[in-house]
Amino acid sequence: MLSDYTIIGVFAIVAILFPIAGLLTAFVVRPHKPNPIKRSTYECGLETIGETWVQFKVQYYIYALVFVIFDIETIFLYPWAVVYNRLGLFALVEMFIFLAILVAGLIYAWRKGDLRWV
Amino acid sequence: MSIIDIINNPVAFVGDLLKSVLGGFLPSWATTLILMILVVSVILGFLVFTMLFMTWMERKVVGRIQDRLGPNRVGPLGLLQPIADAIKLLTKEDITPVGADRVVYNLAPIVVVIPALMVFAVIPFGRGMIATDLNIGFLYIVAISSTSTIAILMAGWGSNNKYSLLGGMRAVAQFVSYEIPMVLAAVGVILLTGSLSMGVIVDAQASLPFILLQPIGFLIFLISGVSEVNRSPFDIPEAESEIVAGYHIEYSGLKFAMYFLAEFISAFAISAIATTLFLGGWQGPLLPPWAWFLIKTYILVFVMMWLRGTLPRLRVDQLMGLAWKVLVPLALVNIMVTGLVNSFTRTQGWWGIGWSGSLLTALTFLVANFLMAALFVWLYSSRRPAMAGGASAQRA
Numbered sequence: 446m447l448s449d450y451t452i453i454g455v456f457a458i459v460a461i462l463f464p465i466a467g468l469l470t471a472f473v474v475r476p477h478k479p480n481p482i483k484r485s486t487y488e489c490g491l492e493t494i495g496e497t498w499v500q501f502k503v504q505y506y507i508y509a510l511v512f513v514i515f516d517i518e519t520i521f522l523y524p525w526a527v528v529y530n531r532l533g534l535f536a537l538v539e540m541f542i543f544l545a546i547l548v549a550g551l552i553y554a555w556r557k558g559d560l561r562w563v
Numbered sequence: 564m565s566i567i568d569i570i571n572n573p574v575a576f577v578g579d580l581l582k583s584v585l586g587g588f589l590p591s592w593a594t595t596l597i598l599m600i601l602v603v604s605v606i607l608g609f610l611v612f613t614m615l616f617m618t619w620m621e622r623k624v625v626g627r628i629q630d631r632l633g634p635n636r637v638g639p640l641g642l643l644q645p646i647a648d649a650i651k652l653l654t655k656e657d658i659t660p661v662g663a664d665r666v667v668y669n670l671a672p673i674v675v676v677i678p679a680l681m682v683f684a685v686i687p688f689g690r691g692m693i694a695t696d697l698n699i700g701f702l703y704i705v706a707i708s709s710t711s712t713i714a715i716l717m718a719g720w721g722s723n724n725k726y727s728l729l730g731g732m733r734a735v736a737q738f739v740s741y742e743i744p745m746v747l748a749a750v751g752v753i754l755l756t757g758s759l760s761m762g763v764i765v766d767a768q769a770s771l772p773f774i775l776l777q778p779i780g781f782l783i784f785l786i787s788g789v790s791e792v793n794r795s796p797f798d799i800p801e802a803e804s805e806i807v808a809g810y811h812i813e814y815s816g817l818k819f820a821m822y823f824l825a826e827f828i829s830a831f832a833i834s835a836i837a838t839t840l841f842l843g844g845w846q847g848p849l850l851p852p853w854a855w856f857l858i859k860t861y862i863l864v865f866v867m868m869w870l871r872g873t874l875p876r877l878r879v880d881q882l883m884g885l886a887w888k889v890l891v892p893l894a895l896v897n898i899m900v901t902g903l904v905n906s907f908t909r910t911q912g913w914w915g916i917g918w919s920g921s922l923l924t925a926l927t928f929l930v931a932n933f934l935m936a937a938l939f940v941w942l943y944s945s946r947r948p949a950m951a952g953g954a955s956a957q958r959a
Contacts, residue, residue, distance in 0.1 A: 448595075449695045449696070449697055449698075450695070450697075451599065452599045452602065452603070452684065452694055452695045453681070453684055453695065453697075453703075455596075455599045455600055455603050456603050456680070456681055456684045456694065457677070457681060459600070459603045459604065459607060459680075460607075460676065460677045460680040460681050461673070461677055463607060463676065463680065464672065464673040464676040464677070464821055465673060467817055467821070468672070468673065468817055468818065468821075470653065470817075471652075471653050471654075471657065471816055471817035472657075474653055474654050475653070475654055475655060475656055475657055475816055475817075476654075476656050477656065477657075478656065479658065479659075481661075483658055484658060484659065484660055484661045485660065485661060486660050486661065486662065486723060486724050486813070487660070487724060487726075487807070487812055487813060488724065488725065488726070493724075493725065497662070497723050497724060497725055497728060498720075498728065499725065499728070501732055505732060505735070505736055508736050508739065508740060508883065508887075509735075509736075509739060511887070512739040512740065512742075512743065515743045515747075515891070516742070516743065516746075519743070519746045519747060519750070522747070522750050522898070523702060523750065523753060523759065526750045526753040526754040526757075526898075527753060527757055527758060527759060528757070529754045529757065529902065529905070530757050530905075530909065531757075534906075537902055537903075537906060540902070541899060541902075544895055544898065544899060547895070548892070548895060551887075551891065551892065555887075555888065560883070560884070560887045560888060561880070561884075562879055562880035562883045562884070
């Protein structure tokens with residue numbers, strides 16, 4: 446059981462070292478001649494006007510909220526799906542009720558116009 | 564060990580050989596560790612090779628679709644083009660823009676590669692050719708692959724560029740939205756298999772691949788998968804015509820290459836996962852298992868390139884509308900239908916009575932999927948008088 450996860454650890458270490466090694470090689474090989482014009486922010490040849498970190502519309506956060514609800518729902522769905530064949534009709538009906546509540550939430554958000562990107 | 568066994572699983576053969584050689588003078592834990600590092604390195608080398616090959620393949624395929632030749636100067640058929648690109652990117656000057664958040668800016672290209680590589684720890688490349696067959700395999704994939712969103716937001720945020728920030732925010736909104744239909748589409752397969760382990764999922768498809776039982780689930784998974792790996796027509800976060808290149812606009816040299824490495828490897832990963840879940844993984848007659856796996860995966864990779872050559876980019880509102888108004892309801896209905904039909908076919912006793920049972924099961928599922936598709940086409944049809952869904956709501 447634990448040995449299954451040892452290789453995940455090895456994988457993680459190698460996956461972290463690989464891009465670092467690549468970037469270090471590039472650091473040694475590549476030229477390094479910065480100047481102010483090269484280092485300016487790319488924006489069609491003009492200087493950036495105002496702050497870069499601008500305000501974002503609330504739409505993004507609404508989607509994030511809907512996402513959290515549905516993501517947690519999938520966490521409940523996966524164990525149910527795994528043991529589905531061993532459970533009886535009761536589990537099926539119960540999961541249908543659970544899904545129906547969520548669909549009701551989705552329809553509510555839809556009707557309120559929260560899913561419309563403006 | 565016969566020659567057939569060696570062809571079918573060359574990795575196990577080499578592994579056993581090394582184990583017997585190293586076991587002679589090293590303690591067993593050291594042998595295990597060295598073998599693990601070797602397995603990981605082999606997968607890593609394969610992935611880098613795959614990425615190089617896919618850049619060549621993409622340019623050739625898209626070139627042909629657009630009535631061009633594609634790369635044909637460097638090496639035979641332009642096959643050495645990726646090598647030339649790699650050398651060029653390695654020796655290119657790296658520019659850090661003024662005002663960039665240096666830590667986040669430099670960390671992002673490293674972070675973006677890690678989840679793309681780590682997903683392959685649980686992908687079965689062939690019979691017995693899986694780094695580790697975790698019992699929560701698919702959950703691991705979902706968990707790991709969703710972290711790449713953070714890296715893309717880091718890149719968008721750290722670059723101190725308005726286009727980057729817009730690209731990063733769009734990427735988060737898109738990846739978050741399409742993750743839901745993707746994981747919901749997989750629930751159908753998990754329900755049929757009764758396991759999250761990738762090895763068990765492949766074994767369960769010995770008689771019939773799940774694409775016959777879950778055609779709509781497969782479509783949902785593929786569409787949201789293409790969107791998850793940020794490929795055309797869903798490449799809104801890096802739309803060249805609107806926000807120039809989105810989150811990687813300020814990156815150059817090998818840091819830029821890291822994003823492309825991650826993107827191509829993720830595209831390969833999505834194809835590999837779709838192959839494992841729906842197309843029967845490495846199952847197939849005559850050819851060795853790993854060859855079947857590669858053939859099926861590359862067919863899906865080709866479909867992705869084909870999509871890129873055929874479809875124009877979606878608008879942001881269309882993109883989000885497709886995820887939340889079409890794919891999520893469809894995936895939820897798909898779970899319910901799969902649950903019902905699964906119970907029905909099992910109480911009829913059609914599972915595990917040879918190919919006639921498989922045929923009956925597949926037919927029942929196909930009819931159910933067809934009815935479901937017909938219902939959704941009818942619901943979303945623009946000819947119907949105004950309803951909450953479909954084209955009429957998008958115009959409102």
